[in-house]
Amino acid sequence: MAKVLILGGGFGGVVAAERLAALLSDEHQITLVSRSRNFVFYPALVRLAFGKCGKDYVRFDLRHTMLSRRINFVEAEVAHVDPFEQKVSIAHGQVEGKLPYDYLIFALGRRLATEKISGFYEHAHHLLNVDKAIQFGKAVAEFEAGRVVLGQCPGARLPVPVYESAFALAGLLENKGKRDGARITVVTPGTLEAELGDAAAAAALKRSFDDRGIELRTNFGIASLTKDSARTKTGETIDFDLLMLVPPFRGSSAATYMGVTNDEGYVHVNVNMRVMGQERIYAVGDCVDFVGPKMGHMAVRQGEVAATNLAAQIEGRKPESVYSHEMRFVIDEVGTGNGLYLHKDIWGNDPAAVKHGRFWNWAKHIQQKYWEARHS
Numbered sequence: 001m002a003k004v005l006i007l008g009g010g011f012g013g014v015v016a017a018e019r020l021a022a023l024l025s026d027e028h029q030i031t032l033v034s035r036s037r038n039f040v041f042y043p044a045l046v047r048l049a050f051g052k053c054g055k056d057y058v059r060f061d062l063r064h065t066m067l068s069r070r071i072n073f074v075e076a077e078v079a080h081v082d083p084f085e086q087k088v089s090i091a092h093g094q095v096e097g098k099l100p101y102d103y104l105i106f107a108l109g110r111r112l113a114t115e116k117i118s119g120f121y122e123h124a125h126h127l128l129n130v131d132k133a134i135q136f137g138k139a140v141a142e143f144e145a146g147r148v149v150l151g152q153c154p155g156a157r158l159p160v161p162v163y164e165s166a167f168a169l170a171g172l173l174e175n176k177g178k179r180d181g182a183r184i185t186v187v188t189p190g191t192l193e194a195e196l197g198d199a200a201a202a203a204a205l206k207r208s209f210d211d212r213g214i215e216l217r218t219n220f221g222i223a224s225l226t227k228d229s230a231r232t233k234t235g236e237t238i239d240f241d242l243l244m245l246v247p248p249f250r251g252s253s254a255a256t257y258m259g260v261t262n263d264e265g266y267v268h269v270n271v272n273m274r275v276m277g278q279e280r281i282y283a284v285g286d287c288v289d290f291v292g293p294k295m296g297h298m299a300v301r302q303g304e305v306a307a308t309n310l311a312a313q314i315e316g317r318k319p320e321s322v323y324s325h326e327m328r329f330v331i332d333e334v335g336t337g338n339g340l341y342l343h344k345d346i347w348g349n350d351p352a353a354v355k356h357g358r359f360w361n362w363a364k365h366i367q368q369k370y371w372e373a374r375h376s
């Protein structure tokens, strides 16, 4: 009998747990540990902020879903992993002390590094949890006129909610007859080409911005904030009346003791999603050190690959499932009914596939409904 611990109840951890439960016989024990029993469907938080869906649409109780698939659920805060003792230290929660494992899947996502941007908590809105999304939505509803700045900080690696917020805001203000009094600027620490990994995709997005009168300011790496101005390290500034930023991130601190992380705390893995130099540990999702943006669909695919390989390892077979690093997303141009679809193989040299139209917006909502139906 093998004891498998999965750390993290996000896209990566949940999919890995479900896949393992489907692949392994009942004699093996699967336990998922996460700090909260609530699963949050992050891709819907922009819609929540703009009043296009309710709280219940973006959150569900993980415990019930896991138990129905014979996966034990433990609500607890992970402190760190000790790969030598094969134990996970729990800081607090439903259990205390150390949890032993035979095999581990590390899926704790990443943590905020807001200390890198002075004034972030005081002066910026963000969209990283349900309450903050609702708070940003209230500020948007009260906004009458002036300049709105929406952007990513250096190290955020999460452009989609920024683009979607810009489209949603433009649509909202047009509907209220207040678009003329508002200037919307998207700021990015690099370029659209770098964010999307493709010139044609960047041009398509830029066209959509232009059509909606959304300005773009590139190579603007925000380093500090005051109540009405953002400043870069080199002293450039941009003033705002309303600000929403995706903050910088780092890898989870729980991985630090494993000695398997890069300078930013992201975990080194191979294409089988096994942690480098660790026979019994896999890592999936935002916590791994792959290049490019950090996205939910990547975490899902990595969770599937890790679970397939771990099941093979437990049953004495060779782990053969390989992850290929693809970026695939739909930017919901909230309010227009349109969506911009992009697909790019990040490790390959082929150009991205870019499509635009109503179908892609619809497809994004169907994807969420499918996820919801499977897990709630």
Ligand SMILES: Cc1cc2nc3c(=O)[nH]c(=O)nc-3n(C[C@H](O)[C@H](O)[C@H](O)COP(=O)(O)OP(=O)(O)OC[C@H]3O[C@@H](n4cnc5c(N)ncnc54)[C@H](O)[C@@H]3O)c2cc1C
Pocket (backbone or CB within 6 Å): 007, 008, 009, 010, 011, 012, 013, 033, 034, 035, 036, 042, 043, 044, 045, 046, 076, 077, 078, 079, 107, 108, 109, 110, 127, 128, 158, 160, 161, 252, 254, 284, 285, 286, 287, 294, 295, 296, 297, 298, 299, 329, 330
């Ligand atoms: C506003 C927003 C919009 C987005 N839009 C899109 C989109 O349109 N398309 C897309 O593909 N992706 C999108 N993403 C990105 C996507 O949500 C992430 O890539 C995805 O959530 C990563 O999954 P994960 O399982 O690796 O990590 P997470 O979802 O972060 O899950 C980590 C889990 O570990 C738990 N945890 C963390 N630390 C501890 C600890 N110490 N102890 C116990 N538990 C812990 C957390 O509570 C959480 O349950 C968006 C993200 C945001 C914030």
